[in-house]
Amino acid sequence: MNVLELQHLKKHYATHKAVDDISFSIPKGSIFGLLGPNGAGKTTLLRMITGIFYPDAGNIIFDGRRFDPQNDVQHIGYMPEERGLYKKMKVGEQALYLAQLKGLSRKDAQEKIDYWFNRLGIASWVNKKVEELSKGMQQKVQFISTVMHHPKLLILDEPFSGLDPINSQLIQNEIFDMARNGTTIIFSTHRMEQVEEICDHIVLVNKGRKVLDGPVKQIKQDFKQHLFYISLEQQPNPAQMATHHFTIIQQHDKAYTLKLNEYSQTNDILRHFIHHNIQVNVFREILPTINEVFITQVAQAAQAAV
Amino acid sequence: MNKIWIIIKREYLTRVRKKSFIIVTLLLPVLFVAMFLIPIFVMQAGDDEKVAVVDESKIFEGKLADDGGVHYKFIDARIDTLKNNYQRLGYTGVLHIPAMDVNRPPSVIYYSKGQMNVMLKSNMERRLENVLEDKRMELAGIDKAKLEGIRADVDIVNLAGKEEKKGSAGLAYAIGYGAAFLVYIILLVFGTTVMRGVMEEKMNRVAEVMVSTVKPFQLMMGKIVGIAGVGLTQFLIWLVLIIGLYTLMGLFLSPETMNAAANNGMAGGQNEAAIKAMQQISFVVESANWPLIIACFIFYFLGGYLFYAALFAAVGSLVNEDPNEAQSLTFPITLPVIISIFIMFAAVRNPNGQLAVWGSIIPFSSPVVMMARIPYGVPGTVPYWQLALSVICLIAGFIGTTWMAAKIYRTGILLYGKKVTLKEAVKWLGRKN
Numbered sequence: 001m002n003v004l005e006l007q008h009l010k011k012h013y014a015t016h017k018a019v020d021d022i023s024f025s026i027p028k029g030s031i032f033g034l035l036g037p038n039g040a041g042k043t044t045l046l047r048m049i050t051g052i053f054y055p056d057a058g059n060i061i062f063d064g065r066r067f068d069p070q071n072d073v074q075h076i077g078y079m080p081e082e083r084g085l086y087k088k089m090k091v092g093e094q095a096l097y098l099a100q101l102k103g104l105s106r107k108d109a110q111e112k113i114d115y116w117f118n119r120l121g122i123a124s125w126v127n128k129k130v131e132e133l134s135k136g137m138q139q140k141v142q143f144i145s146t147v148m149h150h151p152k153l154l155i156l157d158e159p160f161s162g163l164d165p166i167n168s169q170l171i172q173n174e175i176f177d178m179a180r181n182g183t184t185i186i187f188s189t190h191r192m193e194q195v196e197e198i199c200d201h202i203v204l205v206n207k208g209r210k211v212l213d214g215p216v217k218q219i220k221q222d223f224k225q226h227l228f229y230i231s232l233e234q235q236p237n238p239a240q241m242a243t244h245h246f247t248i249i250q251q252h253d254k255a256y257t258l259k260l261n262e263y264s265q266t267n268d269i270l271r272h273f274i275h276h277n278i279q280v281n282v283f284r285e286i287l288p289t290i291n292e293v294f295i296t297q298v299a300q301a302a303q304a305a306v
Numbered sequence: 307m308n309k310i311w312i313i314i315k316r317e318y319l320t321r322v323r324k325k326s327f328i329i330v331t332l333l334l335p336v337l338f339v340a341m342f343l344i345p346i347f348v349m350q351a352g353d354d355e356k357v358a359v360v361d362e363s364k365i366f367e368g369k370l371a372d373d374g375g376v377h378y379k380f381i382d383a384r385i386d387t388l389k390n391n392y393q394r395l396g397y398t399g400v401l402h403i404p405a406m407d408v409n410r411p412p413s414v415i416y417y418s419k420g421q422m423n424v425m426l427k428s429n430m431e432r433r434l435e436n437v438l439e440d441k442r443m444e445l446a447g448i449d450k451a452k453l454e455g456i457r458a459d460v461d462i463v464n465l466a467g468k469e470e471k472k473g474s475a476g477l478a479y480a481i482g483y484g485a486a487f488l489v490y491i492i493l494l495v496f497g498t499t500v501m502r503g504v505m506e507e508k509m510n511r512v513a514e515v516m517v518s519t520v521k522p523f524q525l526m527m528g529k530i531v532g533i534a535g536v537g538l539t540q541f542l543i544w545l546v547l548i549i550g551l552y553t554l555m556g557l558f559l560s561p562e563t564m565n566a567a568a569n570n571g572m573a574g575g576q577n578e579a580a581i582k583a584m585q586q587i588s589f590v591v592e593s594a595n596w597p598l599i600i601a602c603f604i605f606y607f608l609g610g611y612l613f614y615a616a617l618f619a620a621v622g623s624l625v626n627e628d629p630n631e632a633q634s635l636t637f638p639i640t641l642p643v644i645i646s647i648f649i650m651f652a653a654v655r656n657p658n659g660q661l662a663v664w665g666s667i668i669p670f671s672s673p674v675v676m677m678a679r680i681p682y683g684v685p686g687t688v689p690y691w692q693l694a695l696s697v698i699c700l701i702a703g704f705i706g707t708t709w710m711a712a713k714i715y716r717t718g719i720l721l722y723g724k725k726v727t728l729k730e731a732v733k734w735l736g737r738k739n
Contacts, residue, residue, distance in 0.1 A: 050518040052720065070521075078518040082722075084511030089320065100312050101519045145515075 001064070003028045003153055003184040004049065009058035011044050018044040019055070020208035026153075026186065026201070031179050033199035033216075034188040035290075037298050041208040042188050043081070046155055049186070050078045063152060074103045077151035081158045081188075083142050085130045092117075092126035095145050102149035109148070116144040120170065135162045143171055147178065154178065155186045160194065172198065192291035204294060206301050212293070220287040223296075226260040227286040228269060233279035240276045245269055257286065310524045310531075317503070317532025322539060331540050335547035343555060355426060358397040360385045362405040369437045376429065389417045401430065408441055479654055481681035485603055486650045486674045493610050493643050493673065496537050497618040498636075503529050504622030504719070505632065513719045522716035527708070530615045534608060595684070602680050605697065610673025612704040614639065616711035623718030624726045631725070638728060646671030654678040657687045667696045669703030710735055 005025040011018050019041045026032045036042050047053040049060065051069025060067035063075070085094055092113060099109035117123040120140050130138060139162050147154060156175070160168045175198065179185055187199060195202060196216060204212035212219060228246075232254045241248065245264040250257040258269060266285070273280050321327055355376045360383060361367055370378040378401075381388065385402045392400045399418035406412050414434060416422055443450055504526070507513045516525050617639045625632045649671050653662030657679040665675035666688070676696050679688050714731045 047518075047720070052514070052517050073519055076518070078515070080511065080514040080518070082511040082514065084507075084513065084515045086320075086506075086512055087510060097312065097316050098515070098519070101309055101516075142515075 001028050002026060002061070003063055004186075005059075005061040006045075006049075007059040007061065009045070009048060009055045009060070011041075011048060011053060011056050017208045019048070021058075022205065022208070022210045023058075024203050024210060024213050026184055028184055029179055029182050030200045031175065031185045031187055031198055033195045033202035034186055034205070035190075035192075035195065035202055035294060036205040039207075040205045042205060043157070045205065046078070046080075046157060046186070046188065049153075050076055050155060074149065075152040076155065077102075077146040077149065077153070078155045079142055079146040079157060079159060081161075083138060085138060085142060085145075087131040088129060090127055090129055091122075091133065091141050094130060095141065095148065098145040099148045104149055112148045113144075116148060120144065120174075136164060136167055139163055140167065140171075143174075147174070151183065153184050153186065155188070157188045158190070159187070160189075160191070192289065192294060195290050202290065204297060206298055207305075211297050211301065216290065219290070219293060223288045223293045224285070225288065228258045228260065228266070229255065229282065229284050229286055230258060230269070230273070230280060231255040231282035232273070233281055236273075236276065236278050240278065243272050245272055255282075309520045310528050313520065313525060313528025314532040314535065317529050318535045318539075321499075321533065321536045327536070327540070331543050332547070335544050335551060338548060339551040339555065355399065356397045357399050357401050357430075358388060358392050358395070359401045359403065360388060361403045363403065365406075365408070365441055366403060366434070366437050369440075370433055376426065392417065393419065403434075408438065408445060411438060478657075478681040478683070481599065482654045482657070482678040483650075485599070485681065486654065486678040487647075489603070489607055489610055489673050489677050490643065490647050490650070492537060492607055493614050494640065496533055496611055497614045497639070497643075499533050499536075500530055500615045501618040501622035501625075501632065501636065503533065504619050504715070505625050508623060508625070508719050509627065517716075517719065522719060523712045526616070526619050526712060526715050530612065530619060530708075533615070534611055537607075537611070598684060599681055602693075603677060606673040606677050606700070609669075609697075609700040609704060613669055613673070613700065613707050614643065616704065616708040620711035620714040620718065620731070623715040624721075624728075624731055626722065626725065635728065642670040643674070646674040650674050650678045657682045663692065667692060667699055669700045672696045672700050 002025040005023075007023050009019055009022045022041075022045065034042055034045070044053065048055050049067075051067070051073050054069075062068075062072050089097070095113050095117075096106070096109050099112060100106065104112065113126070114123070117126060120143075122137065122140055125133065125137065125141075130141070133141065139159075143159065146156070154175075159171060159175070163171060175185060175187075187195070189195060199216055201215050202212065202219065203210060214222070227249065235254055244261060245268040246258040246260050248256055249259050260266065260269065270280065270283065357376060357378050359366070359370065359378050359380045361380055367380050370380075372378060379397070385400070388395075389400050389402070399416055399422070402415040402417065404412050404414075416427075416430070440450065443453070507516065507525075513525075520528075618636070621632070621635045621639060624635055646665065649661055649665035652659060653665060653675050656662060662675060662679060665671045666679050676688070676693075680693075682688070684690070684693060713735050717734045718726065718731065
């Protein structure tokens with residue numbers, strides 16, 4: 001079941017189309033990456049999903065029904081890229097305030113605060129003012145206030161910026177934990193290695209349009225260049241490397257990057273070396289990283305525009 | 307509704323609990339009362355005068371009564387010796403009245419250690435003059451009682467309005483001026499507070515977190531109403547403290563001192579006239595229609611505040627990092643407030659002038675100008691229709707400005723890094739969402 005479905009969303013500003021006919025859906029419990037270069041329309045998209053903006057056209061279906069910002073925002077947690085907390089307010093009061101606005105009773109909110117502050121190891125900070133906290137600390141507080149009301153849909157825009165590796169890992173584990181418990185997560189970032197590590201699905205947007213959409217594994221398959229890495233026991237002579245099955249892209253000592261030729265199968269490569277009785281130590285397929293896919297797609301779009 | 311209440315509570319509590327709020331709220335009435343008290347204490351301290359009088363003509367003997375801490379003691383001694391040792395004898399000064407011809411009195415000399423204080427000087431002069439006048443009358447064969455009977459005393463009593471209530475132009479002027487000025491200060495001070503609050507939310511980027519949870523309108527109104535609550539609280543505390551301190555002061559200071567203070571404050575001498583004036587003032591103060599004035603004050607304070615606070619909120623949402631930007635953007639809002647204070651200056655002198663009447667109906671200036679007119683009397687000076695029209699215009703006005711401000715606010719608060727001109731902002735009014 002899809003928690004969120006976007007159908008032909010459009011949002012125009014006076015000078016440009018920020019979001020131009022974007023559709024995709026997000027299955028329940030998935031961790032969904034929303035990627036795109038700066039100015040691609042990600043923030044506008046997220047603002048429409050969080051009810052801050054109304055789309056000019058198109059529909060948002062939330063949890064099976066037409067999105068009703070008035071009530072549905074109770075079930076959404078949104079952590080914008082630019083963090084915002086009241087500097088002069090005490091951390092605990094601030095969390096309480098935001099939780100109450102999300103519809104939690106005072107008592108429930110207090111329980112959640114105790115739970116989360118203990119869990120993230122910042123219980124002793126409850127009575128400190130936000131301005132006294134380090135950036136990473138503020139980040140944790142912001143994270144807590146985003147997830148405290150147990151949202152069905154959690155939207156995190158660059159959640160790891162400003163966090164050290166240990167705290168990054170801590171937050172990442174919390175994200176996985178919540179996804180396991182049925183929370184759907186939209187994760188917007190520029191850091192592609194994190195996308196591969198965390199996301200099940202991605203959508204790539206560029207210049208207000210959707211460029212790519214699908215499970216991470218599928219996308220990597222779709223964009224694979226049929227490259228293989230092979231490491232051999234002994235150096236073959238050049239004649240032994242001549243075949244119509246593959247071409248050599250790169251050689252490094254006894255290790256090669258090979259490109260499988262059209263009409264050949266993966267096993268043809270192995271068969272070739274077995275035939276020459278050259279021992280294969282390592283053999284694996286090279287799949288493109290999401291980063292590579294991202295760059296080629298965005299570059300292509302830029303070229304097309306020229 | 308519930309959310310807006312939570313926002314109001316936060317806006318209210320965070321401000322009321324600030325140290326600066328507590329200090330200003332508690333200190334101002336104390337300062338206010340101190341301004342009244344200090345002259346009394348100064349006077350009391352200075353009043354402790356023991357004056358040795360050397361009266362060579364014996365005209366004044368027994369006729370200089372002790373008064374307000376000034377004690378006169380007639381001493382039959384040579385002035386040459388007394389002026390050297392009066393301090394040792396425990397006097398603060400020596401008054402030397404040389405032998406005189408009643409019709410051509412010579413200079414009277416007062417010996418003291420430091421400068422003679424002005425109050426004491428005028429007090430003594432008055433007393434000596436009175437005694438001398440009585441003496442002259444006696445010599446001229448004029449009966450004092452008869453003379454008092456001849457003196458004319460004309461007092462114009464102004465009966466204003468249908469009910470022929472006694473009114474006082476002077477008092478209406480004072481109340482009108484004070485109330486209008488107070489409204490003016492409230493508009494600017496609390497309007498600016500709203501603007502700064504909005505700017506803080508925008509710059510801290512709390513705005514985006516907030517509007518993903520509540521409607522921008524709720525956020526804006528919550529702030530406006532919360533700060534209105536802060537203002538009301540402050541005034542209520544001030545009112546209670548000033549009345550309380552004043553009462554307390556009455557308990558600690560003897561009624562005599564209070565009277566002395568009041569009398570000395572009046573043009574010296576004409577005690578009867580002063581008392582009469584005091585009575586008149588208290589009579590007029592009682593005659594003023596206080597419930598109406600207070601009700602109108604609260605209405606115009608709140609109405610005017612709501613009218614302008616929304617505009618200030620809109621401006622706050624347009625400001626980026628640069629505080630100078632705020633200054634140039636607020637100018638179009640502060641201008642009508644400042645203009646209305648000038649209209650008020652005219653209105654308080656001539657409450658029925660064209661300028662005053664229209665100024666008190668148009669919502670841009672009505673909170674200030676109407677408060678200047680109301681103490682002159684409703685319906686005497688301000689007919690009911692004018693008051694009603696003014697009230698309706700102000701209500702319509704603040705609904706209008708709030709609607710406009712909400713449109714600008716919801717766009718402005720999420721717009722970063724871009725300088726917005728008012729012209730652009732006005733275009734946003736035409737937007738659907």
